[in-house]
Amino acid sequence: MNIADQTFPAIEAANEDRAQAIRDQLRDAIVDRRLAPGTKLSEGEVGTLFDVSRTVARAALQMLSFEGLVRTERNRGAFVANPSPEEARQVFASRRLIEPGIAIAAAGRMTPAHVAAFKAQLDEEGRFIAERGPNARRSEIKASGDFHLLLASVAGNVILQRFMEELVARSSLVIALYGRSGISSCGHNEHTQILEALENGNAERASALMLHHIDHIEADLDLRVRSGPALRQALEF
């Protein structure tokens, strides 16, 4: 799970913002758990891996720390975030507050093109659930989150969309740490139901289903403190 063992796709070509590209790759790696919570992300290694200077690597890590996916300690560096049970609760409390509203907004803006995009998304999700192997698991995690992000994009509020991107990514970390049953594949049926409600323009139902869905995901977590949160943190694990 060391970052040096990771392989990152494609070369960061383009004269576009390279720090942003690196951030995206690292975020994906964190979200689908190729990088475990607590993993050290040193500026030098990141820079070497992506073939940029520390300056750019540092900027990418700073971005991730704003998103809460990375924790930085002064003079010690950056680590994949290791959310405490309390943080985990706050992530889901935030989602319970925001995401039902997003569902309502999205219900009022669904077009046939959106419906098609959702169907394709759910198909993909289903395919990965059926497959075996760790790569399929990763893709499944990613796809499950992408459903929520697609919903947020349909809602048409870029601010809320960014909030949701952060919350979905952090949720993945939380589930990785505290999830009981490996994955939230239980959610697939619920996703389907939510899409149905959206398709029918039934905003209230979509909203209620979303709330339940979030509750179910959180119910699958074991947020009891195990060895005392301080120790856990202190050991970076």
Added chain:
Amino acid sequence: MNIADQTFPAIEAANEDRAQAIRDQLRDAIVDRRLAPGTKLSEGEVGTLFDVSRTVARAALQMLSFEGLVRTERNRGAFVANPSPEEARQVFASRRLIEPGIAIAAAGRMTPAHVAAFKAQLDEEGRFIAERGPNARRSEIKASGDFHLLLASVAGNVILQRFMEELVARSSLVIALYGRSGISSCGHNEHTQILEALENGNAERASALMLHHIDHIEADLDLRVRSGPALRQALEF
């Protein structure tokens, strides 16, 4: 309104994160309108003003751009954000979704100490409203936002608190650009009412009052596009 004309309090001493300190100062300057939307914030000038290298200044500006208070364009630099009417609507739509929930959460966690803090906050707000002069106006703007931030801190969810910090700051920019009646001092009474509801533990009422309060603030805006949004943006003004 040039940044070079600004004076920033205190020296950025401490071996703590200087970029963060600079970000805070710049944010305050933007929020209470010492820096107008569209103002150029060059790395060099910021660095000189705060007596740090461009590296640190750049980091501070990057942080502000994540918060949506600053817009950065590749190879062109950073500018105080100039939110479009659409962005303005999204800011308030986000607040309508989040802040009533925050009020509910806060209502369930109010302690006597919190009540005292709110009272002090409202007192200060009232004092600035009574005063004359541009400095009082600035302080009034700041205080009005601080009420909402205090509420968010009482709610006890640091994630939502950060979201609110961003939204309140961006609201100030929006009001500066699109506000009809100079300031939202109209809100003072409403703040008082909200506190009353919180004090009585009446979560539903606090939530409803907050929703109305946000609506009132937004109703004071004139979000009609004036000279075409493209032109406005193109002229950086």
Added chain:
DNA sequence: TTCGCAAAGATCGTATGCAATCTTTTTCAT
């Protein structure tokens, strides 16, 4: 061995330098 402490090594925070890009000014033909 085991503990503490010092030296060596690694990593971070920040300043600075250079090329690339953008902006402004100057120049010149229409």
Added chain:
DNA sequence: ATGAAAAAGATTGCATACGATCTTTGCGAA
């Protein structure tokens, strides 16, 4: 004058360098 093109200047993007801080290693005493 006016407008286009070129030159000069300013600013950014990025790499690199160096001191400061942290981490690890090595060594000697209990």
